[in-house]
Amino acid sequence: MKGGAYERVKKARAGSRPTGLDYISNIFDGFLELHGDRCFGDDGAVVGGIAEIDGVPVTVIATEKGHSARERAARCFGAPHPEGYRKALRLMKQAEKFGRPVICFVDTSGAYCGVEAEERGQGRAIAENLMEMSTLCVPVISVITGEGGSGGALALAAGDRVWMLSGAVYSVISPEGCASILWKDQAKAADAAESLRLTAEDAAALGIVERILPEDGIGKTEFYGRIRELLSEEIRLLSNEPDLLGQRYERFRRIAAAAIKEKS
Amino acid sequence: MALIKFLKPKNRLEEGGRSSAPVQGDEGEPEKKCPNCRRSVPVSRLWADGMVCSCGYHFRMKARQRIGLTADRGSFHELFAGVRAGDPLSFPGYEAKAEMARLASGEDESVVCGTAEIGSQKCCLFVMEPYFMMGSMGSAAGRKIASLFEYAVRRRMPVVGFAVSGGARMQEGLLSLMQMAAVSAAVKRHSDAGLLYIAVLTDPTTGGVTASFAMEADITLAEPGASIGFAGARVVEQTTKKALPKGFQRAESVLEHGFVDAIVSRGEQRDVLARLLRLHGGRDAV
Numbered sequence: 434m435k436g437g438a439y440e441r442v443k444k445a446r447a448g449s450r451p452t453g454l455d456y457i458s459n460i461f462d463g464f465l466e467l468h469g470d471r472c473f474g475d476d477g478a479v480v481g482g483i484a485e486i487d488g489v490p491v492t493v494i495a496t497e498k499g500h501s502a503r504e505r506a507a508r509c510f511g512a513p514h515p516e517g518y519r520k521a522l523r524l525m526k527q528a529e530k531f532g533r534p535v536i537c538f539v540d541t542s543g544a545y546c547g548v549e550a551e552e553r554g555q556g557r558a559i560a561e562n563l564m565e566m567s568t569l570c571v572p573v574i575s576v577i578t579g580e581g582g583s584g585g586a587l588a589l590a591a592g593d594r595v596w597m598l599s600g601a602v603y604s605v606i607s608p609e610g611c612a613s614i615l616w617k618d619q620a621k622a623a624d625a626a627e628s629l630r631l632t633a634e635d636a637a638a639l640g641i642v643e644r645i646l647p648e649d650g651i652g653k654t655e656f657y658g659r660i661r662e663l664l665s666e667e668i669r670l671l672s673n674e675p676d677l678l679g680q681r682y683e684r685f686r687r688i689a690a691a692a693i694k695e696k697s
Numbered sequence: 698m699a700l701i702k703f704l705k706p707k708n709r710l711e712e713g714g715r716s717s718a719p720v721q722g723d724e725g726e727p728e729k730k731c732p733n734c735r736r737s738v739p740v741s742r743l744w745a746d747g748m749v750c751s752c753g754y755h756f757r758m759k760a761r762q763r764i765g766l767t768a769d770r771g772s773f774h775e776l777f778a779g780v781r782a783g784d785p786l787s788f789p790g791y792e793a794k795a796e797m798a799r800l801a802s803g804e805d806e807s808v809v810c811g812t813a814e815i816g817s818q819k820c821c822l823f824v825m826e827p828y829f830m831m832g833s834m835g836s837a838a839g840r841k842i843a844s845l846f847e848y849a850v851r852r853r854m855p856v857v858g859f860a861v862s863g864g865a866r867m868q869e870g871l872l873s874l875m876q877m878a879a880v881s882a883a884v885k886r887h888s889d890a891g892l893l894y895i896a897v898l899t900d901p902t903t904g905g906v907t908a909s910f911a912m913e914a915d916i917t918l919a920e921p922g923a924s925i926g927f928a929g930a931r932v933v934e935q936t937t938k939k940a941l942p943k944g945f946q947r948a949e950s951v952l953e954h955g956f957v958d959a960i961v962s963r964g965e966q967r968d969v970l971a972r973l974l975r976l977h978g979g980r981d982a983v
């Protein structure tokens with residue numbers, strides 16, 4: 434299946450896929466959007482707020498790519514600035530205070546790459562999310578719905594469960610970036626995509642995602658209904674987990690174990 | 698060390714097709730050209746001056762050399778020395794590249810961890826190795842650093858860490874990415890235990906390392922002129938197609954924007970670290 438991985442990447446990036454707000458409005462009831470990071474501004478590439486799922490209040494956060502050309506440009510094609518990550522963290526802390534589980538939908542090529550984003554501390558913003566999410570005292574479930582672009586995606590996916598749609602991809606670097614750094618040739622992106630092991634099946638085999646959500650009927654009522662049922666059930670399970678933070682810590686700790694050698 | 702001289706790692710790496718490999722076996726060269734003042738400086742003098750040119754330019758330095766400069770003589774005891782990366786994805790060329798990196802750096806991985814005394818103050822110390830795949834973080838480096846923070850929690854010790862890294866290691870894919878979360882969680886436990894973590898950011902500190910433990914310290918120091926950022930400057934320039942502001946991502950500009958506490962030149966680091974450790978209830982070594 435040579436070349437298959439890069440086709441999957443292109444498919445995951447397709448503008449026809451549902452965006453973050455589509456998932457929120459079709460899976461949850463009564464979403465109330467909350468804006469702003471209380472430091473600098475409101476990043477349209479990240480939306481968040483409070484909603485209900487089967488009568489349970491939850492905090493929902495999603496990257497949002499937008500549908501129309503104008504909306505996509507205004508939302509930076511779903512690539513968050515530091516204020517997007519800070520808004521997400523603010524809402525997660527709020528969720529923790531009021532005992533609400535957190536659900537994140539992730540579809541981003543990565544953290545926004547630009548002078549201002551760097552100057553306002555893109556690295557620090559992601560780092561802070563990773564640190565704080567590791568001890569957030571409420572269940573955190575993330576679903577990668579399209580592109581899971583490196584640290585910019587991980588900053589919304591460092592929780593108890595990470596699920597992927599069957600057509601989604603998740604990677605440490607874009608195949609184009611990888612090819613250009615390693616082989617000085619963007620045209621080798623297809624080879625890079627193959628080598629990076631970035632499909633949902635790969636991520637599951639590496640122990641990085643717990644569940645693959647089949648995406649037949651994507652965007653249809655039944656499709657969202659299936660996700661709602663699974664999320665609702667998982668929230669119930671995690672809410673009764675006595676050692677939530679210990680399990681979360683071990684989740685990331687054990688992922689690397691298989692990849693390491695001890696020199697004798 | 699003698700072996701490394703004869704292998705001329707720079708040239709062998711270039712044969713592998715990577716001309717920009719950040720590998721220079723400085724033991725083999727009589728002098729280095731300073732990119733700042735453009736003078737040629739004898740390497741012997743650079744070694745004596747902690748790899749700092751008389752104009753103030755800070756050259757990159759190997760992890761062990763930095764440990765020698767920072768820790769009290771004979772106080773460093775290495776931990777987790779045998780941990781090294783496998784090739785979990787069977788990534789093309791990774792095993793050969795890692796082997797070259799081992800020859801070029803003399804290290805098994807891109808970070809050296811242990812305990813040390815700095816000005817008689819006990820601490821856990823990690824130092825990243827620029828000559829091992831530009832300090833990139835894969836599973837082994839991540840595991841070593843996370844383990845050091847766990848060790849420090851058990852023994853209630855502060856951690857001092859020197860960062861130098863191109864970011865997460867591509868060749869281990871998602872497994873590298875997950876190290877950002879794993880190490881961050883370990884830093885958080887250490888922090889929640891009321892223990893001190895001081896990071897020193899050196900040239901370059903970028904990518905997944907900036908977006909995790911390099912930016913999670915209680916006190917963040919930087920070396921003069923160090924390039925510190927998430928996306929690399931070249932990538933930002935190519936993506937935005939605009940000229941970068943002067944001094945973009947340099948330590949001095951990062952200080953201005955509020956993301957480091959102080960810039961400390963290499964010659965002063967030992968004293969500053971010892972003072973900070975003492976101010977936070979550090980125990981004198983006995």
